[in-house]
Amino acid sequence: MTTTTAVGTRSVISLEDVAARVGGRTLWSGVDLDIAPGEFVAILGPNGVGKSTLIKIILGLLPAAAGTVSVLGAQPGHHNQLVGYLPQRRSFDPSLRIRGVDVVRLGLDGDRWGLPIGFGRARRKTERARVDEVIELVGASAYAQRPIGQLSGGEQQRLLIAQALVKRPSVLLLDEPLDSLDLPNQSGVAALVSQICRQEQVSVLMVAHDVNPILSYLDRVVYFAHGAAISGTPAEVITSKTLSGLYGAPVEVLTTSDGRLVVVGTPEAPAVHSDRHDRSADAAG
Amino acid sequence: MPPADPVASWNLLTDVQELWSFPFMVNAFRAGTIVAVLTGVIGWFMVLRKQSFVGHSLAMVSFPGAAGATLIGVSTVYGYFGFCIAAALVIAARPRGGSGGHAEESAITGTVQAFALACGFLFIALYKGFLDGVTALLFGSLLGVTDTQVLILLIVAVLALGTLAVIGRPLLFASIDPDVAAARGVPTRALAAVFLVLLGAAVAEASQLTGALLVFALLVMPAATAQVLTARPMRSLVLSVVIGVVVTWFGLGVAFYLPYPIGFFVTTFAFVLYVLANAIKLGVPKLRMSWSAA
Numbered sequence: 195m196t197t198t199t200a201v202g203t204r205s206v207i208s209l210e211d212v213a214a215r216v217g218g219r220t221l222w223s224g225v226d227l228d229i230a231p232g233e234f235v236a237i238l239g240p241n242g243v244g245k246s247t248l249i250k251i252i253l254g255l256l257p258a259a260a261g262t263v264s265v266l267g268a269q270p271g272h273h274n275q276l277v278g279y280l281p282q283r284r285s286f287d288p289s290l291r292i293r294g295v296d297v298v299r300l301g302l303d304g305d306r307w308g309l310p311i312g313f314g315r316a317r318r319k320t321e322r323a324r325v326d327e328v329i330e331l332v333g334a335s336a337y338a339q340r341p342i343g344q345l346s347g348g349e350q351q352r353l354l355i356a357q358a359l360v361k362r363p364s365v366l367l368l369d370e371p372l373d374s375l376d377l378p379n380q381s382g383v384a385a386l387v388s389q390i391c392r393q394e395q396v397s398v399l400m401v402a403h404d405v406n407p408i409l410s411y412l413d414r415v416v417y418f419a420h421g422a423a424i425s426g427t428p429a430e431v432i433t434s435k436t437l438s439g440l441y442g443a444p445v446e447v448l449t450t451s452d453g454r455l456v457v458v459g460t461p462e463a464p465a466v467h468s469d470r471h472d473r474s475a476d477a478a479g
Numbered sequence: 480m481p482p483a484d485p486v487a488s489w490n491l492l493t494d495v496q497e498l499w500s501f502p503f504m505v506n507a508f509r510a511g512t513i514v515a516v517l518t519g520v521i522g523w524f525m526v527l528r529k530q531s532f533v534g535h536s537l538a539m540v541s542f543p544g545a546a547g548a549t550l551i552g553v554s555t556v557y558g559y560f561g562f563c564i565a566a567a568l569v570i571a572a573r574p575r576g577g578s579g580g581h582a583e584e585s586a587i588t589g590t591v592q593a594f595a596l597a598c599g600f601l602f603i604a605l606y607k608g609f610l611d612g613v614t615a616l617l618f619g620s621l622l623g624v625t626d627t628q629v630l631i632l633l634i635v636a637v638l639a640l641g642t643l644a645v646i647g648r649p650l651l652f653a654s655i656d657p658d659v660a661a662a663r664g665v666p667t668r669a670l671a672a673v674f675l676v677l678l679g680a681a682v683a684e685a686s687q688l689t690g691a692l693l694v695f696a697l698l699v700m701p702a703a704t705a706q707v708l709t710a711r712p713m714r715s716l717v718l719s720v721v722i723g724v725v726v727t728w729f730g731l732g733v734a735f736y737l738p739y740p741i742g743f744f745v746t747t748f749a750f751v752l753y754v755l756a757n758a759i760k761l762g763v764p765k766l767r768m769s770w771s772a773a
Contacts, residue, residue: 253662274663281658291706291715292527292655304652305663309644341710357659 205264206231206365206397207252212261214247221247223260225423227416231364232395234388234411236402238432239418245401246282248418249367252399253279266364278358282369282401286350290343294334294353297342299325301357325360332356332386348379352386359390366390368400372407380407387411405432406454432457487736498735506624510632511727514684515697517636519720520643521681522702524674528654531699532585533570536592537679538694540566541686543599545616550606555616556631559683566591567679571672619690619742621734632684639680646670651712688727693742697723700749707756722752 205228213223221244229235237245250256251263254271266273278301302321329338332352337345342353351371358366368387372380388411391398402408405415409428416425417432419440424431431437432455437445448456487494498504525534540562548558573587603613643650652660653667661667685694705718730745737744 255662271664277662279659279662281662286655287529290527290655291710292712293710296710296712297655300648300652300656301659304648304656304660305665306648307645309647357656 205229206233206266207399208264209258210262212251212263213259214244214251214256215259216244216247216256220259220421222418222421222423225261227423227425229365229397229399231397232391233413234391234398234400234408236400236405236408236412236415236428237418238402238405238415239423241403243418245418246369249279249369249399249401252365252367253277275361276364278361278363278366278396280354280358280366280368280371283347283351283354283371283373285347285374286343286345288343291341292343294338294340294342294345294349295325295329298329298338298353298357298360301360328356328360329353331359331390346379348375348383351375351379351383355383355386355390359394359396362394363396366396366398368398370401370403373403384408384411409453409455428455485736494732494736498732503622503624504731504735506626506629507621507731508728509629510624511621511688511731512724513629513632513636514688515701515723515727516720517639517681518685518694518697519701519723520640520716521677522698522723523705523716523719524643524650524654525678526699526702526706527651528674530584530678531695533588533675534678534682534698535695536570536588536595537563537566537682538686538691538698539592539599540595541683541694542616542691543595543602544683545686545691546599546602546606546613549612550602554628556628556687559686560631560635560680562595563679563683563686564676565679566595567675568672571675615690617690617692618740619686619688619693621688621731621741624687628687632687635680635684639677642673643677646673650674689742689745693746696742696746696749697727700746700753701726704749704753704756707753707760722749726752 207227207229209225209227212225212227214221214225225248237248239245247256251258252265252270253274254265254269258270263270265271266276299321302325326335329335332355334349334352334356337349338353342350345353355368355371358368366387371387372383375383384407387398387400388408390396391411400408405412405428412428414425415428415431416423417437417440419437420442422440424436424440426436432447434445434447437447437457444459446458448458450456485497488497499508522534525531541559544558544560544562545555546558547562548555569591570584570588573583649660649665650670652663653665653670657667681698682694685697689696701722702719704722705715708718709715726745726748729748730741733744734741
């Protein structure tokens, strides 16, 4: 696969009337989506609605039940060298005795067969430099030499983002990267992803449980509920009217005094919420 | 035959010369070295993949393998390889069910292990007057390693290490990070199956030397010790092989001079190294602190 089969100026990922079926059950259908180069898009919605399934369809790990999917101008899975992927975590076992830098390195050459000899000193040097560079980019240089199992959740997440970035992908698929991180780490990782998206012109598709840490960086959100999806700017989608229409039940979106969004009254578990901000939510209500 | 009561001269050179004047000791050293190198590498991946239970079960399977071969009158070598690799294939063929993969593997592995042990018991009951052999099958023996056996050990080890050289890096990727590896086109399922077969081969080799019960002396201990000492994959892999070879050589040498079984010595040396490695790891930060305080 060559890197010249690039990405036109058109959409990087395009879904047309796509349906997802897992275990004989249709999760969602009729979904259209176009993601432009360098766009930062959040995938929102309640648990079990099929957000991770969308990621797997884009990766070509699951076939779409209906419709057409195109990733970087080809079938899903065809250009996965240019797709950085961060699965839903998976924290490393504390006893895993492999350094962070080795995990990042596997993102570069982990799919290469044969012994790591005979590639020439120059190539190995550029590869090592690339690994160092990307570790520097995510701000993980201080702890990349330590066994990854002994690092904190936020540190592991930064190294895994470095692993996803090391091949200079055109698309980054992040499945709940902020889950299980504490608040400062959530905003740190969110800012990092947005910075990478802008600087490297990488399209980012991020599955999120809580939209608030990334709200200010987003170009667009795709909100899944009740077997369908709505896409648009956060201001268009996360409103009482749109979400009530999507859920088919009265839903209210509240804006807190510091600009955070709280969705209340969803038929299932609240999807966009921030229970750590009860005080400001009360103030707004 | 060995001398009735060999005495160590405490001169390493003459001792080694004396050891190697006996063809059975030369073969024991050859076999031990081949096995230690193979188990050092395969065991390293096994510890990393947390598949020690599978390794243990395959070792249990080697027991009915050897007993069955003895019963039908063929070389135990075929029994070891045949049973271990067949059991590895059975475990590898289990249908994969989503994320519960590990629990399922434990269940089928335990099932295979129990059935294998029962078969071994039956074979021994059928083959009457075999009681001396049972101890050797369970705890190993350094006597009677034939030239043919050494050759078979070597061929299998070369094939297994050659395969691992080709799949090593994708296997490492799939072991640490299966989801990302699968997304990048690494055939994680096929690699898992191939690795189980390699593990079966390594267990079959180790069983012939250490016996079914002490396989972990070579399969787990060197790898676990190496991984305690360093988190660099290449260094740790090399260290695992070195530790395996050293404990095997020392075990063989000491067992020649002392009237106790080799399995005990190899295991004890490996255990001592593991304890030392952990003590060093715990002690080094404290030492550093006291140095910087001084």
